[in-house]
Amino acid sequence: MTPDDIKLIVAVCRQRAGLNIDPAKTYLIESRLGPLARRESYGSVSELIAGLRARREEPLIWALVEAMTASETAFFRDRTPFNLFRDEILPTLTRMRGPEPIRIWSAGCSTGQEAYSLAMIAEAGVGLEPGARVEIYGSDLSERYLEKAQAGIYNQFEVQRGLPIRMLVDYFEKVEDSWRLSPRIRGRVRWRRLNLAGDLSTVGRFDVIFCRNVLSAMDESVRPKVLEGLAGALPADGFLVLGQGESPLGLTDAYRPISGRDGLYARNPAFRVAA
Numbered sequence: 001m002t003p004d005d006i007k008l009i010v011a012v013c014r015q016r017a018g019l020n021i022d023p024a025k026t027y028l029i030e031s032r033l034g035p036l037a038r039r040e041s042y043g044s045v046s047e048l049i050a051g052l053r054a055r056r057e058e059p060l061i062w063a064l065v066e067a068m069t070a071s072e073t074a075f076f077r078d079r080t081p082f083n084l085f086r087d088e089i090l091p092t093l094t095r096m097r098g099p100e101p102i103r104i105w106s107a108g109c110s111t112g113q114e115a116y117s118l119a120m121i122a123e124a125g126v127g128l129e130p131g132a133r134v135e136i137y138g139s140d141l142s143e144r145y146l147e148k149a150q151a152g153i154y155n156q157f158e159v160q161r162g163l164p165i166r167m168l169v170d171y172f173e174k175v176e177d178s179w180r181l182s183p184r185i186r187g188r189v190r191w192r193r194l195n196l197a198g199d200l201s202t203v204g205r206f207d208v209i210f211c212r213n214v215l216s217a218m219d220e221s222v223r224p225k226v227l228e229g230l231a232g233a234l235p236a237d238g239f240l241v242l243g244q245g246e247s248p249l250g251l252t253d254a255y256r257p258i259s260g261r262d263g264l265y266a267r268n269p270a271f272r273v274a275a
Helices: 003-017 026-039 045-055 058-067 080-097 113-124 143-151 156-160 165-171 223-231
Strands: 102-107 134-140 153-155 172-175 178-181 189-193 208-211 239-242 255-257 264-267
Touching: 003 026, 003 045, 003 058, 026 045, 026 058, 045 058, 058 143, 080 102, 080 113, 080 208, 080 239, 080 264, 102 113, 113 134, 113 165, 113 189, 134 143, 143 189, 153 156, 156 178, 165 172, 208 223, 223 239
Parallel strands: 102 134, 102 208, 134 189, 208 239
Antiparallel strands: 153 178, 172 178, 239 264, 255 264
């Protein structure tokens, strides 16, 4: 790749999805775009970029952006927020909402492990009010990730990363060399392709939004817009869950931290979503 190739990749990813791509990490760029070049029948990443310049086809542009998105995820990753969700957030919300459904959004869900972790917690129903209804939604920019998430099929390495053995037994079945989630867990999650850097005004309302390890992959200039877009989807008593080391403080006044609960934020009652 030439310096101009790298500049184009960085610019396209920032403009389309707010991604922050380090131009110095040429190996990372090559490793992520190499499979895309082969799928599109190009001999190299450089030829792929030349084709992009020549035709400017929207499907190819978005395929490049999707290929550059991070995909690191695991079941019950960084277990603390899931324990908090199970023990405090979800039981409290079911008492407050009564028969109203509790809506949970895994924003930037990658291949689905986070959303399914939340679904397994909801299925177990620990501490929930009788008749509690929990709806779980997963969204991601990548269609390929969403296809894998919908299939609910994971290899041995993926299920060994954070998934308790009891849940593997209860909620998965062995299929050749892989594991497939039970239909009842897969049926608990609805999926949608969504660009978090785009317009979020029509996504609906959610009681809890998990957006972990997503902001850190975005350009700093885009983060306030994304955070405020998420705030617009939260009710006054809703919660935002961020990843380790991520914070909205200093970027927007849309949230206030929950004391003693790292990574958990409530919507600031003084914040007003722009019309």
